[in-house]
Amino acid sequence: METFSSIECFVRSAEVGSFAEAARRLSLTPAAVGKSVAKLEARLGVRLFQRSTRSLTLTEAGHLFLGEVSSSLHTIQNAVANLASAEGRPAGTLKVSMGTVFGRLYVVPLLGEFLRRFPAINPDWHFDNRQVDLIAQGFDAAIGGGFELPQGVVARKLTPAHRVLVASAEYLAARPVIVEPDQLKDHDGILIRSPQTGRVRSWQLTSRTQQHNPLALKARMTMSDSEAACATAAQGLGIALVSMPFAVGYLEAGTLQRVLPDWYVDDGNISIYYAEHKLLPGKTRAFVDFIIEQFAERGWVQRFSAV
Incomplete structure (x- = not known):
């Protein structure tokens, strides 16, 4: 010993x-x-x-x-x-990292049901938009997108990570109709700054017919959060490029409209990450399976798709 x-x-x-x-x-x-x-x-x-x-x-x-x-x-x-789990059930502290707003909107509301099923698990959830080192920082799992997959870590896909262009009806009504991606260069852009690098990325638009076009939207302002960008666009201050999970509520409420609805940015997938083990801890396995189940049952895979 x-x-x-x-x-x-x-x-x-x-x-x-x-x-x-x-x-x-x-x-x-x-x-x-x-x-x-x-x-x-x-x-x-x-x-x-x-x-x-x-x-x-x-x-x-x-x-x-x-x-x-x-x-x-x-x-x-x-x-x-x-x-050592309580009566054979998954137990222990479950340390998970997830994006701040994404976690609050979509993962936190699942907590009650998760604890009803697994009462011996104690959540230790961390909200941060930056990638964490699962193994070195002792996390059991993380939820996010656009991350490089380190050695020893596996990912299970939850939903596509699509970004869309959105603006308020007031902003669009005051300007010529946008029918081609090249016309975006004449508009005020609300762009997202990467929390990892601090830079504004260059994006490639993809059409439903798989055509590609560089995003020509000029930066009038930058934000580090898609939710903040949506709220800014809702004030009629420009066109925002935002992740679908944050845009969908505004789109369904009619507060924002999609610009060039046949075009979107494909940013990979939103996934749940965990360390690769031959014998995965029961608490981690329970959480991974539960999250995948909930995303499927609630139709979020389709709801977060831009196509």
Whole structure:
């Protein structure tokens, strides 16, 4: 058991690059983690880390050892957690990351039903529009779109991530009718700044017949959030390019109208992400299956599609 604990200390330290952060996640002291890793190195007869006052990096032997033991450790931990669940039901703290507004509009309303089914699970939900490192930051799952898929992480598609052009009836009535994408260059654009890079991306419009055209909309203003862009467009201040999950409520209420309704931006998928394990923790499996089920039952796949 002592060796198992030492391996756990080693793996956590390697994942986060710090004895102090590993100690925080393991509810130990940094000294205890460092001592445990030193014992493991003495037992193996090799140095696993290069240590300095500012950094902790794996040696070549450390890289090899991590590749051998990491997945097995997670499998054992998940097996223990599943067996320890309350009366065989999924249990424990469920740490999930999701976009702030998307989570509030579509995931939080599902919480009551989720807890009725799985009362032994304790949600620990984080709302942030930036991509998180699932493994290093200790998340069980994340919901979002447009993320690069790191090694060891899998994604299950929830819905297409389409963006559409919207404006108020008042804005459109005061200007010539827009029938071609090139005509957008003469209009005030409300564009979204990436929370990851801080930049406004260059978008490619796609038509229902799969034609392509660069988005020529000039930036009159920029926002970091699609909901804010919708609210701004509703004031008649310009044409916004926004994600469908945020636009759909305004479109159904008639507050906004689609501009060039046969055109949209294909930004991949909104997915639920989780670490790839041979034995997925019961709490994570329950949450993933529940979210996929709810998106299908509520018709959000079709509702969020721009085509």
